[in-house]
Amino acid sequence: MEQTEALSKIYKAAYAPFFGIMLYTALDLNLPSLLQQPKTVSELAELTSALPNKLDRLLMALEVDGYFSFNPETNQWSNSPTTAVLTEESLKRLIKYLFWPFKYDILCSFPEWVKSEKSCPELRFGCHYYEGFKNNPELLKTFQGGMQSMTTVWNSGSKDIGVGDCERVLEIAGGNGSFMIHFASQYPKMIATVLERPEVVPICRRNIENHNLQDRISVIEGDMFENVPSGYDCIIIKHALIDWENDKVKTVLANIRSALNVGGKLKWFDVFGGRNTRNYFWSRVMDMHLGTILNGRVRTLEEVEKLLTESGFRMENIEIFTRDEFVNEEMEINPEASEYIAHAVAI
Numbered sequence: 001m002e003q004t005e006a007l008s009k010i011y012k013a014a015y016a017p018f019f020g021i022m023l024y025t026a027l028d029l030n031l032p033s034l035l036q037q038p039k040t041v042s043e044l045a046e047l048t049s050a051l052p053n054k055l056d057r058l059l060m061a062l063e064v065d066g067y068f069s070f071n072p073e074t075n076q077w078s079n080s081p082t083t084a085v086l087t088e089e090s091l092k093r094l095i096k097y098l099f100w101p102f103k104y105d106i107l108c109s110f111p112e113w114v115k116s117e118k119s120c121p122e123l124r125f126g127c128h129y130y131e132g133f134k135n136n137p138e139l140l141k142t143f144q145g146g147m148q149s150m151t152t153v154w155n156s157g158s159k160d161i162g163v164g165d166c167e168r169v170l171e172i173a174g175g176n177g178s179f180m181i182h183f184a185s186q187y188p189k190m191i192a193t194v195l196e197r198p199e200v201v202p203i204c205r206r207n208i209e210n211h212n213l214q215d216r217i218s219v220i221e222g223d224m225f226e227n228v229p230s231g232y233d234c235i236i237i238k239h240a241l242i243d244w245e246n247d248k249v250k251t252v253l254a255n256i257r258s259a260l261n262v263g264g265k266l267k268w269f270d271v272f273g274g275r276n277t278r279n280y281f282w283s284r285v286m287d288m289h290l291g292t293i294l295n296g297r298v299r300t301l302e303e304v305e306k307l308l309t310e311s312g313f314r315m316e317n318i319e320i321f322t323r324d325e326f327v328n329e330e331m332e333i334n335p336e337a338s339e340y341i342a343h344a345v346a347i
């Protein structure tokens with residue numbers, strides 16, 4: 001690699017956070033939606049309360065990397081093909097969550113993180129990521145909204161995950177309940193429960209009530225490290241074990257195993273991946289993401305099977321769960337193609 005090429009790659013990495021924060025701000029100002037019809041800077045400034053001079057500079061900086069486009073003849077800005085997709089509500093919320101400035105704040109402690117057993121929020125704020133939400137309902141809402149968008153954008157396809165014949169289903173750490181709402185709507189006989197941390201319970205209940213499913217989905221407060229309630233023929237856990245180190249995961253799996261009868265089903269959804277999977281690039285990025293915010297990790301398919309076997313389960317199979325349209329030949333670098341499901345049975 002020539003020196004100029006190397007330096008150009010390094011410079012791009014150095015300034016990547018700017019693009020993240022600029023895109024977050026553009027979304028915060030609702031620019032992609034406003035620019036569905038071309039507008040001048042002064043028109044945009046009036047609609048957003050941003051200063052025209054700064055707004056112009058923001059748009060020009062984003063334009064150089066393919067976001068937004070300017071027509072010098074009309075003096076108007078419009079969306080580029082990239083920003084045009086940011087008008088869809090759940091995608092907009094997901095991208096805003098991904099560029100959340102809180103994450104940049106946490107990352108200030110990254111250089112310390114590599115030398116410490118602690119996660120970045122513990123180093124920066126002295127408390128665990130989820131503990132930090134307890135006294136900050138706004139942050140919690142942003143987080144759960146982002147998680148909901150991931151469920152909607154990536155996973156809410158019609159894949160049959162083998163729960164159609166289950167009458168009583170428990171989702172552990174089910175966030176705002178979107179996943180159970182999806183399945184309960186699909187299978188009218190299903191009675192479901194979501195187990196969550198106390199501060200998340202009201203958010204989850206409200207979402208279930210908004211879908212008028214309160215008679216079929218209940219929400220209980222609990223701690224998956226302490227106890228998992230029994231009486232279910234299937235237990236689902238999605239994007240929750242990835243948050244923790246192996247010893248913690250083993251505790252949760254043991255609690256799940258105790259709660260199930262022999263033959264009971266466990267459906268473990270997460271980003272999995274290793275050198276032998278096509279999503280290797282993205283699995284490494286996600287491993288850093290989960291590692292820094294929570295001390296979690298992305299596991300290989302072999303590690304998942306080992307953890308299940310050691311915890312009293314037989315792994316039946318492991319497959320990509322992402323919506324079909326995201327699984328394509330570009331999946332090596334396609335973040336959405338990294339969602340897997342491990343189907344296991346209690347033995």
Ligand SMILES: C[S@@+](CC[C@H](N)C(=O)[O-])C[C@H]1O[C@@H](n2cnc3c(N)ncnc32)[C@H](O)[C@@H]1O
Pocket residue numbers: 130147148151172173174175176179195196197200222223224225237238239240243
């Ligand atoms: C990354 S989120 C995933 C939420 C949801 N499953 C989804 O996919 O949108 C992880 C969830 O685990 C919950 N959680 C963390 N610790 C927990 C515990 N000890 N017991 C139960 N839930 C917990 C958090 O409140 C959070 O909602």
